[in-house]
Amino acid sequence: MKVSLEWLRELVNIKLDGENLAEVLTRGGIEVGSVESLSEGLDQVVIGQIKEMQIHPDADKLWLCRVDTGSALLTLVTGAQNLLVGDKVPVALAGAELPNGASVQEAKFRGVVSQGMLCSAEELLLDQSVGLERSEGGILILAPEAPVGEHVADFLGLKDSVLDLELYPNRPDCLAMVNVAREISSLTGAPVNLPKWALAEKLGDKLDLPLVQDVKIVIEDPELCFRYAGLIVEDVKIEPAPEWMQRRLRAAGVRPINNIVDITNYVMLELGQPLHAFDRDKIQGAVHVRRAHAGEVLTTLDQVERKLETDMLLIADEMSGLGLAGVMGGLDSEVTSGTKRLLVEAAHFAGVSIRRTSRRLGLRSEASNRFEKGINPYGVLATLGRVSELLLEIGAGRPVGYVDEVSYLPPLAEVTLSVKRAGEVLGTEVTAADVKGVLDRLNFEYTETQGLFTVKIPSYRSDIQIEEDLIEEVARLTGYDLIPTTLPAGDLTQGMRTPGQEIRRRLRQVLIGAGMNEVLTYSFTRPDTDRKWGKAEQRIALMNPLREELSVMRTSLVPGLLEVAVRNLSRRNTDVAIFEMGNVYLSEEETLTKLPQEELRAAGLAVGKSERHWLSPVLEYDFYYLKGVLEELAKEFGLSFAYRALTGEELLHPGRSAAVYLGEQRIGFLGELHPRTAKELDLERAVVFEIEVQPLIEQAGTQVLVQAIPRFPAVQRDLALIVPKETPAAAVVAKIRSLGGELLQEVEVFDVYTGKQVPEDRKSLAFSLRYQSLERTLKDEEVNELNSRILEGIQQEFAAEWRK
């Protein structure tokens, strides 16, 4: 809502300037988005009169004008072709900084110096309608009465500031100037000076005009239209509205059209009730308020033919539609220069219906906005009273009578407020006098008995329905600053994470400690890549996505990581080790009838290598890097993962990928991208993993049990074997373990070799074995014996050869 300060000052006696008023309103809960001075950039633009005109001697498209600015006679060059000698025009003097950002200097045009600039409406960011019609497409030509030498801003009444209110949906009343004035009065104590029409419920809900019989209103759908009233006007004379009214409309961002349309808009801004004027001579028979018929069409004022649906509310005569109720009038019943008689509509439509219609048609207007948020049902007739008054005042027509059909009038609310409870809720002392003070400033009527107030809520404040609403009014008007700071007095509570929350946090720390960077990607993604990596058959699609790339809920975290990796590599970030922990969304249902499953996963991706370093070796990311990360992760939670070869995998390298198991449960996978996949994405040798987090949470060891440090020395033996190339090292380790018995404490692979020193189909594996007893010092002989037994067993099982 744009509020002109000049207009506001007529309704409430405030001395504050725009900025200070904005602060008061904002602190009072009515947020002011901006304060704009209408004369900004116009301080060096004055009114001049053209005394002489001649064509530029060297350019036949340019005019040289001699312009009187009161204090001087300037030569100004212009290319505009719409001027006549005697015209009053805006002259930007040298040094002016115009509203559109241009700065004006003396400048030569083909050898002739222009001592300033003649301005068009656009250059001054003004509406063309502030000037004569001849202004179209050229220099703005002001009315003949414009005083030469004066500032254009003064003449056009632009010494005004406009406050842009950003209203919350609970205060639609502030879409009316009179209620903004009331609000300011409540906040500052300044007295209001409102037209009597603002006090709707005091007027007895009737007009000083006869109720006419010859116009019949039929409300066919009382669910969607609670009231429909109309003012009958004769002897209409269509003209421009008076300058003051046009100025106020412009300040509010409404374009002046003619006196009739302008009056309806002006009164809507003033009192908050949307109005619409029909040319009465174009209405045939009774006015019906009904739903559109199937297939019905209506051409609206903006000359667009609209296809209507059967739940849209229509104003129609016996023949056809006259307008879309509360949204926009029809072209056929529009007020034109030839209009003689009017029906001015003031109605109360159901906001729900108006919102649906305006959304469906993509048509939003000042009127639809007000209906959607809720109008004052008691103000309908009063508004027509105000229209009638203005019509007479400016001589635009003669009101002769009115019609009024009411199907529902909501009762006025009464709300009780306990002084004690107000204090208890706010945590500060509130007295009956405080409450009285607030209610008086709000101008609410009330009665009080023993700290219990019964308050009559005026019709324009429909947001106040319960005691808490009144408590907020008390806090708001006494100031939120008066509320002290305390802490809750109740029982002490312990703040701690659940084990699951703790494990998630540790998981993140392990991955970070292992060198991976955390990323966050959107939960919605592209259907095509998600189909590859996720479970398309369990996927959920959005009904109204922002765009195709964000149209389905992800069923895998991998596509997001791939995208991040590609983006980083394209920016020459060549060391990419990233992970994400987040949900995937799965449902068994085709159409959701219950909430889907949200499964927490962790996924990682590594590609490229670390930057060169003069000392530390370059780390090239591969399968074993990410496997190491997963092993570290398992160890952190006292678990160990098993890795089993994947079969039938198309996205991963068949020889460099594994399913990850926790016990017998498959929890995810690990692998290098298949060369085909890698080539497509330009992610050569990238490795990825994705695992479910919940199994870790369920099985994680929550407690560490310390093992005693052995008192007796360990004996170390190395064992090098040449085995067939495809022999899994883990199988050899497992065999060694089983053969070594309880004295064998640890087996580690410390070297893997393929190359010249061994046959082509074989590889060398070297293990370090640690023997130790908890009870005694081991003898060399028994270790040797164990070692040879192991060697023997391995040789048999794996066709291994001892490498001495």
Add this chain to the structure above:
Amino acid sequence: MALCQIRVVPRVKSRPFRGMGFFLGSWVNMLINKCNEQGRVSYLKEEVRRIEGQALAELEKAESLEELQEIKVRVLGKKGSLTAMLKRMGSLSPEERPVFGQVVNETRDRLEQAWAEAAQSLEEQALALRLEAERLDISLPGARLKHGHQHPLTKVIEEIEDIFLGMGFQIAEGPEVESDYYNFEALNLPKEHPAREMQDSFYITEEILLRTQTSPVQIRTMEKLYPQLPVKIIAPGKVYRKDDDATHSPMFHQVEGLVIDKGIRMSDLKGILLNFSRRMFGPGREIRLRPSFFPFTEPSAEVDVSCMLCGGSGCRTCKGSGWIEILGSGMVHPKVLEMGGYDPKEVTGFAFGMGVERIAMLKYGIEDMRLLFDNDLRFLRQF
């Protein structure tokens, strides 16, 4: 070493007069013997002196510990030249033997000391050489210890969690794909309520949508905990709205807070949030409440914190006002308490909600929200 030689010489000179008090019986024989003995003793002593002199000279010249060791073995070792002198003592008279033995032992002591001194001096020289040789370019960078970085948003969430855990809050969670009932209706936002337009939602069906706020966790928590008191939770998480520009992301993060108990006051809300603001933005911060509107709180308040950049004097970040809006809050609306199962006549509560992106942007001076979801490693590695 020259000192040792001076000490030795006078003693040797006095020796001829020593045997003068021996009895006269076999005087001549004795004299002859004596003369012979005298000659052998002095010869041996002379030999010892020569060995000593030579050893000292060699010690002085030695340039390495190996050389020193070699000298030690050659002179003082089991088969060394000085040790050999003791073996030649057998030819001496019983009286002369101890005297000579003493001479040899004293010489050994002196040589050993001299050797130790020489060794120490050589060790020091060697150490000095080593230290010089091992000098590093301390200006070179240290070894690379690779670790990753946490995303600024999860980092801020954990920080917020820690602050509230410290004030006795629990962390609650709820689904991101939510029903219309929990996301709107139970929060006093019935269908067709104009306030629903404040949040443009992503729908999956007419009744199921991506939650637009973390507030539905309020209702879920109340339903779960009723009739427990007090309820004291925060609920961090992802939320979704149909916006996408420099200041809005279609997915973003909120942290919701909810406290319900007998006698909870708006001043308690103010106290908790003041505490939070000071822990999050610095001990000197102040907060102020401004009236606002949320369908699920009444009274409602927008909370501003005094600008952490200019301290309140006004700057670009706070648009000159000295205050920065950080969260929305209010007293839980009686209808919402009822929806959650609690009796608004018995208990009151407060709730608040903050945008994590906004707090991260303020805290780290991030100007474009899109950076937070762009995941450029040059950005992420700064956290």
